[in-house]
Amino acid sequence: MQHKPIHIIIVDDHPMVIEGLKTLLSDDKRVLIKNQFMNGTDTLTYLEHNSADIVLLDVNLPDINGVEMVPKILNIRANIGVIGLSTYSEPSIINQMIKKGVKGYLLKNVTGEELVNAITQVHQGDFYFGSEVQKILADSVTQESNDQPKLTRREKHILTLIAEGKTTNNIAEELFISPLTVETHRRNLMQKLEVPNAASLIKVAVEKHLI
Amino acid sequence: MQHKPIHIIIVDDHPMVIEGLKTLLSDDKRVLIKNQFMNGTDTLTYLEHNSADIVLLDVNLPDINGVEMVPKILNIRANIGVIGLSTYSEPSIINQMIKKGVKGYLLKNVTGEELVNAITQVHQGDFYFGSEVQKILADSVTQESNDQPKLTRREKHILTLIAEGKTTNNIAEELFISPLTVETHRRNLMQKLEVPNAASLIKVAVEKHLI
DNA sequence: TTTTCCCTACTGGTTTTCCTGTATATTGAT
DNA sequence: ATCAATATACAGGAAAACCAGTAGGGAAAA
Missing domain, CATH: 1.10.10.10 (Winged helix-like DNA-binding domain superfamily/Winged helix DNA-binding domain)
Structure with a gap:
């Protein structure tokens, strides 16, 4: 039984990362890369008129902050699964992203396998966090609250x-x-x-x- | 007249970056990716026994710092052109890398075109710094000395x-x-x-x- | 061997920070 | 209109930081 492929949008301002993601996903027929963007605004205007299943979202975009992007995306299409992507592992940012509604979070050292796992799981409605991310979250819970205190x-x-x-x-x-x-x-x-x-x-x- | 291709080594701990670089370079017949590594030590042991023209070197490796890698590489094979790669643009690090002997430096938002330019230029013995990198260097010269003071x-x-x-x-x-x-x-x-x-x-x- | 650097240590003084507790006017939200 | 949050302000005292200058011993480099 053939499922129809999961439609993916890639958002990252680094061409080489986009190419890398494409290559890592190209072998697998369960996923289909539908489009790619190098900034936040283009992504949002696209999503106004087109749908997708999964958005792979880099946290460091040139125009809009990743944390702000998540609610904007979900506001347009609530049924999209957003998976955060970043190079570095900063607990506070990961926590913020989760609060904003990402369904998954991966560091950029993911393997293709992990990437596909994340996508399929999130598409099924589950959460997926890479093993390293989980460790970071665990530490941040036990060690201290990494929420940003509200400063005036x-x-x-x-x-x-x-x-x-x-x-x-x-x-x-x-x-x-x-x-x-x-x-x-x-x-x-x-x-x-x-x-x-x-x-x-x-x-x-x-x-x-x-x- | 056909030149023989420039032999490249990629060093980066992110699979997706490696794949991205490969894709960006795959169209061009002037370059040939000879090997790839995800850490510093493997790279160095490889270079003990094999040569290459260009090493594309990520600054943030898991085992050895990029700044330390450069002299180690040049110590093994002085005729290799090392091109630094990093996501963020930190003047002090770029300065250090140049002092250590890199011939080029690129941010990870390079296009394929720029990448090939860098490689060919460095291979010809020239330097190549991406436009953004040049701007950063210029700023760092005029504004303040971004050298790290030597602390014991x-x-x-x-x-x-x-x-x-x-x-x-x-x-x-x-x-x-x-x-x-x-x-x-x-x-x-x-x-x-x-x-x-x-x-x-x-x-x-x-x-x-x-x- | 001489010189240079680093780590160590001191005197004696001034300035700033840190603590505890209190309090009022203003602004913003419900 | 009222309540919560914010910005404002003070007292009095203990602790720590900061300033300026000096200096010896050991290790490493020239």
Whole structure:
């Protein structure tokens, strides 16, 4: 019994990755690459008028952030299975993507076999996460909550100023507020990020992409 | 007049990138992919016994750092043209690679055309840097010296401990040395990285990939 | 062998950060 | 209109960081 092939859209701004994906999938007759795009907007306009089963979505697109792309895609066609793709394994991003509704996530060191597994499983309505991704998620659950704490606008601003090496007084002058206020913000920042001082504040801020 | 094809070695730990490169190069008869490897050590042992014209070298290998790979390759066969490949455009790394002797550098968003250009040019003994890479290099020259300052082993170690939020006393205890010594190291670090305090120290350390 | 670099350590002082707790005006959302 | 979140501000004190300069011993390089 022949199934009709699973229709795939590839979204990645690297020609060589697109070619690689095509090659890895070309042997398998269960899948059919229907189209490919190198940015987010083209993908979305295409999907307005055409359907697909699976979107293989690179996280680092030139125009639209991968995390933002997911809901946009699902908004247009809720029955599409989105599989995230990225080179590096950053727990916070993976977590965000899952929250936004991806059904699968793969690192770019996948083999063709894994890729096909992911696609077929997601097409059947299941989730699929590569073994490495699973390990990362497991670590991130046990070790610490990798959610981005919500920082206010002001806090983010002050955070960047701290990172620039400015002292409380410098910052206060720059923002025309009391040094005491700046101190309060700094304290709140350290509390939110659960660190004991400014140095590690900057470190986790960078890790969590807040800077 | 037919030239004999340029012999290429691909080194990248992502199967899909390898496949992509192969596809992008498969049309062109001037080049011939001789072999491919997914890590540094295999590449080096292969080159001990076999030659090649060009090595396409990914910067992020699982075992050996790309920057360290270049001299190792050139040490085995000085006449090989090494072309660096990476996803992201980090001036300091590109600079380091050039110092180590790469003849070309490309971002992974290259087109097949550019790729072939790079290979043929490098094979003729010229340099080739993608347009984006050139822009990055130009910026890095004008804006600031993106060289990594030379930190000693001890300094690097202490730097990471500072980033973890440890105080001078904590670090001193951990390393069984005087807090005063740790302070000295910290001061030297700040001086070398030209920053006024620990917070910005961590920031530039992250930027310069020292952490 | 001399020189240079690295790690170590100190004095003595100033500035900044960090802690704990409190409090009010403003803004935004329900 | 009211409640929650945000930005603002303060006090008082302990801890840590930062500044400037100096210096010895050991290892490695010239």
